[in-house]
Amino acid sequence: MLYRENGQFKTTYRSDQQIFPIAQDRIAIGLLLAVAFVAIPLFASEYFYTSILIPFVIMSLAALGVNLLVGYCGQISLGSGAFMAVGAYGAYNFFVRIPGLPLIPALILGGLCAMFFGILFGLPSLRVKGLYLAVATLAAQFFSDWMFLRITWLTNESPSGQVSVNKLKVLGMALDTPVARYLFCLSLLTLIALLAKNLVRGAIGREWMAIRDMDVAAAVIGIRPMYAKLSAFAVSSFIIGVAGALWAFVHLGSWEPAAFSVEVSFRLLFMVIIGGLGSIMGSFFGAAFIVILPIVLSRLLPAMGDLVGVELSTATVSHVELMTFGGLIVWFLIVEPHGLAKLWSMGKQKLRLWPFPH
Amino acid sequence: MKLSKLLITATVVAAGAATLATSALAQGKEQFFPLLSYRTGPYAPNGTPWANGKQDYLKMINARDGGINGVKLTFEECETGYATDRGVECYERLKVRPGVTLIDPQSTGITFALTEKAPVDKIPLLTVGYGLSMSADGMAFKWNFEMMGSYWTGADIILQAIGKSLGGMDKLKGKKVALVYHDSPFGKEPIPLLEERSKMHGFELQLLPVTAPGVEQKATWLQVRQSRPDYVLLWGWGVMNSTALKEAQATGYPRDKMYGVWWAGAEPDVRDVGMGAKGYHALALNGSGKDQKVIQDIVKYVHDKGQGTGPKDEVGSVLYTRGVMIQMLGVEAVRRAQERFGKGTVMTSEQVRWGLENLNLDQKKLDSMGFGGIMRPVSTSCADHMGSSWARIQTWDGAKWNIGADWYQADEQILKPMVKAAGDKYLADKKMKRRDPADCSS
Numbered sequence: 001m002l003y004r005e006n007g008q009f010k011t012t013y014r015s016d017q018q019i020f021p022i023a024q025d026r027i028a029i030g031l032l033l034a035v036a037f038v039a040i041p042l043f044a045s046e047y048f049y050t051s052i053l054i055p056f057v058i059m060s061l062a063a064l065g066v067n068l069l070v071g072y073c074g075q076i077s078l079g080s081g082a083f084m085a086v087g088a089y090g091a092y093n094f095f096v097r098i099p100g101l102p103l104i105p106a107l108i109l110g111g112l113c114a115m116f117f118g119i120l121f122g123l124p125s126l127r128v129k130g131l132y133l134a135v136a137t138l139a140a141q142f143f144s145d146w147m148f149l150r151i152t153w154l155t156n157e158s159p160s161g162q163v164s165v166n167k168l169k170v171l172g173m174a175l176d177t178p179v180a181r182y183l184f185c186l187s188l189l190t191l192i193a194l195l196a197k198n199l200v201r202g203a204i205g206r207e208w209m210a211i212r213d214m215d216v217a218a219a220v221i222g223i224r225p226m227y228a229k230l231s232a233f234a235v236s237s238f239i240i241g242v243a244g245a246l247w248a249f250v251h252l253g254s255w256e257p258a259a260f261s262v263e264v265s266f267r268l269l270f271m272v273i274i275g276g277l278g279s280i281m282g283s284f285f286g287a288a289f290i291v292i293l294p295i296v297l298s299r300l301l302p303a304m305g306d307l308v309g310v311e312l313s314t315a316t317v318s319h320v321e322l323m324t325f326g327g328l329i330v331w332f333l334i335v336e337p338h339g340l341a342k343l344w345s346m347g348k349q350k351l352r353l354w355p356f357p358h
Numbered sequence: 359m360k361l362s363k364l365l366i367t368a369t370v371v372a373a374g375a376a377t378l379a380t381s382a383l384a385q386g387k388e389q390f391f392p393l394l395s396y397r398t399g400p401y402a403p404n405g406t407p408w409a410n411g412k413q414d415y416l417k418m419i420n421a422r423d424g425g426i427n428g429v430k431l432t433f434e435e436c437e438t439g440y441a442t443d444r445g446v447e448c449y450e451r452l453k454v455r456p457g458v459t460l461i462d463p464q465s466t467g468i469t470f471a472l473t474e475k476a477p478v479d480k481i482p483l484l485t486v487g488y489g490l491s492m493s494a495d496g497m498a499f500k501w502n503f504e505m506m507g508s509y510w511t512g513a514d515i516i517l518q519a520i521g522k523s524l525g526g527m528d529k530l531k532g533k534k535v536a537l538v539y540h541d542s543p544f545g546k547e548p549i550p551l552l553e554e555r556s557k558m559h560g561f562e563l564q565l566l567p568v569t570a571p572g573v574e575q576k577a578t579w580l581q582v583r584q585s586r587p588d589y590v591l592l593w594g595w596g597v598m599n600s601t602a603l604k605e606a607q608a609t610g611y612p613r614d615k616m617y618g619v620w621w622a623g624a625e626p627d628v629r630d631v632g633m634g635a636k637g638y639h640a641l642a643l644n645g646s647g648k649d650q651k652v653i654q655d656i657v658k659y660v661h662d663k664g665q666g667t668g669p670k671d672e673v674g675s676v677l678y679t680r681g682v683m684i685q686m687l688g689v690e691a692v693r694r695a696q697e698r699f700g701k702g703t704v705m706t707s708e709q710v711r712w713g714l715e716n717l718n719l720d721q722k723k724l725d726s727m728g729f730g731g732i733m734r735p736v737s738t739s740c741a742d743h744m745g746s747s748w749a750r751i752q753t754w755d756g757a758k759w760n761i762g763a764d765w766y767q768a769d770e771q772i773l774k775p776m777v778k779a780a781g782d783k784y785l786a787d788k789k790m791k792r793r794d795p796a797d798c799s800s
Contacts, residue, residue, distance in 0.1 A: 045454070046450070046454065047450045047451055047454060050446075050450045051446070051447040051450045051451060055443070055447075096787070149541055149567070156787075159546060159547070159549060159550045159780075160470075160543035160546045160547055161542075161543055161546055162467075162470045162543045164470070164473075164474055164788075166474060166788055167788075167789065251443075252442070252443070252446070252471055253471065253474040253475070254470050254471050254473065254474050255442070255471070256442070256467060256470065256542065256543050258442070258467065258542060258570065259442060259443070295447060298437065313397075314395060314397055314409075314435040314436070314437050315397035315398065315402075315406070315437070317437065318397060318398045318437040318439070319398065322398070
């Protein structure tokens with residue numbers, strides 16, 4: 001009785017093609033957005049913004065980009081960290097070299113840099129696939145590590161390779177408070193997620209999924225593999241690039257190439273696998289799992305130790321945290337190999353039938 | 359069945375969120391020291407004694423003196439794993455605590471990130487012997503305190519020591535000096551000074567980067583074997599140092615021609631190499647050993663009571679003593695601030711900043727605190743956030759470090775213009791201005 005949709009009839013194509021055809025879903029999403037945009041800014045503390053919400057929102061955006069490529073088009077990539085780095089340094093170079101360039105065009109230009117970089121390193125996908133492609137994209141990662149450490153022009157001749165930006169402004173408003181930064185990132189995320197959702201529902205998304213499921217069969221029915229694969233690389237690395245620029249500009253403020261190391265690539269891949277391959281919702285779940293859970297654990301464990309009267313040392317907490325985190329990943333993947341998004345949709349399915357399951 | 363699993367998951371997540379939300383602590387008359395540290399990851403062998411020394415000194419001051427003029431010292435550690443984003447998270451988590459004093463990020467990368475945030479939050483950054491070299495200029499960097507030396511002064515002192523061993527700086531002409539460095543901001547910091555000096559004295563500078571964390575150095579040492587530099591400067595941290603020494607041994611590069619920075623001159627760096635590192639020199643920012651009064655006090659008031667943070671035999675080692683010394687500078691800054699703003703009260707981070715800027719630890723004071731053999735006097739001012747740049751050279755004899763008797767000081771004539779120029783460029787990039795001299799009295 002919790003979640004019943006009888007009585008909701010669709011009489012037009014328009015209503016049948018909505019993103020959320022069920023009224024309850026629309027209400028839930030509306031509430032969620034209201035909470036994210038209105039309720040959270042009313043209550044959250046500064047720590048909550050800078051350490052939890054902003055990293056979560058930006059990483060969700062990056063995971064979304066990775067999911068389009070890996071989850072929807074089936075092109076496994078280990079170069080996501082490199083795409084983020086290209087987005088970040090690209091935006092940085094436009095930002096400091098063109099005086100008075102506003103932030104949003106700088107972010108878009110950074111995303112475009114990442115897009116070209118992504119297409120370039122997506123070219124091997126026309127020849128190799130699966131694990132081989134993963135290794136080929138790993139080259140993008142190593143190349144970007146080398147590039148941003150060695151080509152000092154890209155880092156504005158900074159002697160240590162560390163660059164920074166400050167006094168960010170959007171449409172005349174200064175991004176100087178955590179709330180403003182959070183709302184800015186959240187707006188971008190909402191906008192891009194909406195675009196991505198529509199993209200995967202449309203013709204191009206279907207082409208990607210056809211390529212993912214069986215590329216030979218897709219080619220037989222008239223899908224051009226080159227176009228589909230490269231467009232997936234382009235869209236995905238544009239989004240990852242924008243996320244990288246946000247991570248550098250808004251979250252870190254000052255960064256070095258190590259901020260986008262191969263570890264970031266792995267983390268992004270884990271996010272989409274744990275969250276759910278081929279699901280927009282899964283990107284958010286995955287980002288929450290990978291970004292927030294370690295922080296929650298690092299604070300929960302000492303509190304739990306206090307409850308039973310054991311004082312845990314920092315090193316112990318940190319080791320237990322890593323073990324718990326690893327254990328949870330394994331547990332989640334055993335319980336539901338299709339990721340958290342699948343768990344979520346199963347929960348929804350159960351609620352639709354409740355209390356009469358069959 | 360599935361539903362119950364979902365419920366369990368939801369409960370775990372909700373419990374976590376609740377813990378995050380309630381971080382309020384009992385407020386009281388306590389000076390709170392946030393301790394960022396790393397006890398895990400590739401740099402843990404070096405990060406752990408450093409962190410232990412910092413904790414033990416606070417415990418000792420509480421046990422021996424009952425705090426600073428009656429103000430109890432509290433602390434909480436936060437594990438960064440040497441990762442910048444985790445470090446920023448720790449900073450955000452701990453900075454809101456009541457009575458927060460100052461931040462010692464324990465990492466050059468985190469220092470860079472926090473340099474942007476500290477002025478906004480009005481929390482001083484204490485980076486003893488590391489961090490941004492140009493931040494020695496207090497007029498440009500109001501909130502950074504790079505005390506007792508930067509990578510530029512360190513590099514300068516190594517070159518002076520080499521010059522001295524050759525019989526004069528002019529003998530450096532035509533020599534080849536290689537810098538084997540950790541490929542990160544930490545490793546790249548000394549390069550501008552080395553380039554400046556190489557122009558001055560006419561030696562050739564060869565730059566040999568090592569990818570972090572530094573366990574893979576075969577290619578680098580192949581280059582050393584090919585080009586046979588006269589001297590190798592080692593700018594490493596953690597596992598990179600011992601690996602470099604082993605590679606030098608394998609390459610047959612004479613260890614007595616190798617000079618490490620002070621972060622490459624502690625026991626964990628050479629212990630495993632043992633005799634293979636005999637003759638290796640490194641900078642010594644601080645003395646070590648168990649015969650200093652402060653170390654004996656720590657043993658007496660903390661370790662003998664069973665409250666020590668690490669193993670007892672680690673007390674007095676190089677990095678442990680450095681941790682103690684760094685924490686002492688922080689504690690003394692609070693004491694100095696109390697002299698002006700009110701004894702026996704909790705200082706705000708802004709007041710501590712004034713204390714750091716007006717620190718004056720002369721030899722007599724250091725002797726009375728038991729730091730006489732550990733360091734030289736430090737005296738900071740509004741313009742000079744470094745206070746002193748003295749360091750010695752120590753040599754590993756296969757079993758222990760032997761500190762040389764000579765104290766070196768970085769050449770002000772070279773450093774001053776470099777610091778000023780770098781600070782000006784930084785401020786211009788940020789569209790900021792130097793501090794007004796009137797600001798000094800605030």
